[in-house]
Amino acid sequence: MADPAFWQRVPEGIRAMAPYQPGMPIDELRRRMGVTDVVKLASNENPLGCSPAVRAVLGRDHALARYPDGGGFALKARLAAFHDVAPEQITLGNGSNDLLEFVARIFLGPGRAAMYSAHAFAVYPLAAAAQNAPSVVVPARPVDAEDAYGHDLTGFARALSDDVAAIFIANPNNPTGTCLPAGAVAEFLGEVPESTVVVLDEAYWDYQDPATRPDIAALLARHPNLLVTRTFSKIYGMAALRLGYGLSHPALADLLNRVRQPFNNNSLALAAGEAAIDDQGFVAESVALNRTERARLERALRDRGLGVLPSHANFVAVDFGRDAAPMHQGLLEQGVIVRPMGSYQMPHFLRVTVGTEAENTRFLTALDTVLAAGSADAAS
Template sequence: MHENDFLALAQPGLRRLRPYDPGHDIVALRRRFGARLVELGGNENPHGPSPRAREAILDALGQLARYPDPLGGDLKAALANKLGVDAAQILLGNGSHELLMQFAQAFCGPEAGVVMSRYGFAVYPLAALAADAPLTVAEALPEGHPMHRGHDLDAIRAAVDERTRLVYLCNPSNPVGTWFPSADLERFLASLPEQVLVVVDEAYAEYVEVPELQSALTLLPRFPRLIVTRTFSKGYGLAGLRVGYAVAQPGLVAVMERLRESFNVNLPGLAAAEAALADEEHLAWHVEQNRIEREWLSTRLRDRGLYVHPSQTNFLLVDFGRDATPYEEALLAQGVVPRPMRGYGLPTCLRISIGTRSENQRLLSGLEGAGA
């Protein structure tokens, strides 16, 4: 049977769905370039996880014949203590990606829609489509605004109607890197009708330095329909283990537990995440290195006449003012991997993860060779 024959048997939302696009076949590129490859497309931590996390992974290897804790109790307890919440407010996921998909699956459908910003994370529309839920995309902040292409909370609020059930926000934003102040989020939440749940994706929270942006976790006691998601893939350097979590009201978490897959977080992941969470010194060192390199790289890219969006993350969205494909191809030919943005409707842009100084210098050399 042909793929279309099986597609006809699938649920309506799935028929319109396209697989998540990672940008490049990174495995093939690793085989081609080996140790010379500079990976600046996945917003990963170039310094790797805490040494404590590495030790925890090795210790966990002796237990691989056993299932992991299905409740993730130790990690939940550590997170609850770190964040100042109750363990019953925490939902663990196989990365935050899994949770972002499941919120739509649990609460949305043909009569319960999703609202997101124009340049929101690519998983949000996938979640809406998979749930066969109407998707409304609000326009982003316009050119000339300091946070150009970032979330326009007024436009998002105007897009909410009686059929809206879920709003996805990303703060700081992926793929743009911009942010909106906590005071603006508070006003936005207060303006919403009661049936609307709001997911604030804080995948890059560890990198935030500006005082006007505090975690949405502080607003949870006031807004019971608020959900905050985070991940260990970015600041904590555990992207390969896929560990994420959400914090929400216990009643909402209880509903999601009905949907959660059994043993959805693996045993080394649970152990490594708990150990990484305890190593505040390593996280602080990495965040400081990221800040230094972000400022250094931003300055040099702007000196070349390129538009670099403001960022409170571990990446930069760079606008070349023309089709970015030739620059992408020139970098790839030299073993430097950026993230193309055509899938986001930004063909003139590349998203560039912050690497080490030597990796960032390789990037600049590659751009110079391409005429940028």
């Protein structure tokens, strides 16, 4: 079928884009395969859900006929106190993805390139392409390195040029789970021209060993071109409410707020965010569960002869040493949803979210069935 006439007006970058593919919803697997007992370990959600304090807030009357606070005053005050920054340094987003889009809209375009690592978060190339901007994709660390598939900041520094307008660094990185040394992040920021914006995407910051975290307060004070993004979707278990935020110099926050849509955060999300920040006990419980179960998953997978990238997040990247698509399909047939990584140019890998003890056991049991079936097929 011929393209409609308006297609000729679409920028080349958008014409070449493929839509972002989210993890398969539970109901979709039920519809597609008739599986009733489904475990979803594909989208890096908190298996504990959200804080009881958040659930209590969501049950209140939020005057839904009224527009929300477009400036997010109360939540910004909570976040400012939590991070010891001024409210003017905070930008609220409809998920932290919103902040990535703001940066792309302001700084990227023809002749103004984005830089990011291979095997990094899929939204970076999408945000660049939507602005018809070129991308500088820096090869990841080699597969035989201790930090295989991680960001190579030395390579980033070599690739810097006047055309690079924005740099995206995911730390820890999705989908690999790799993490950069704090000193390396600080050193790299010192090499970046102040005219180039650096986005330090810390969606999985809470799961990272505190000893390895960069000193964000010090970096923000030193680098007015730095934006640090965080999300309520992961550790706080609020993925459906779409709430994220950025920390930056007030001048950068001012620019971001100029392109931010009015009322981009709904009243439920804003109220839930306040309650979530106040319940750090729930955060500690979630971190403890993830630490224990992630270690158990990594051991169990290695015991099965599979490769596992050392993870600093709430998921593990599993290397099957061959095309993992049949393993993904087999797990779906067993009612277990994980994430294939072919779109990240890692076709031998599956990404598995760390669930509860029961969910992880269910995954391992299903995996044993799939591996056994694959061995039987190979022997026949």
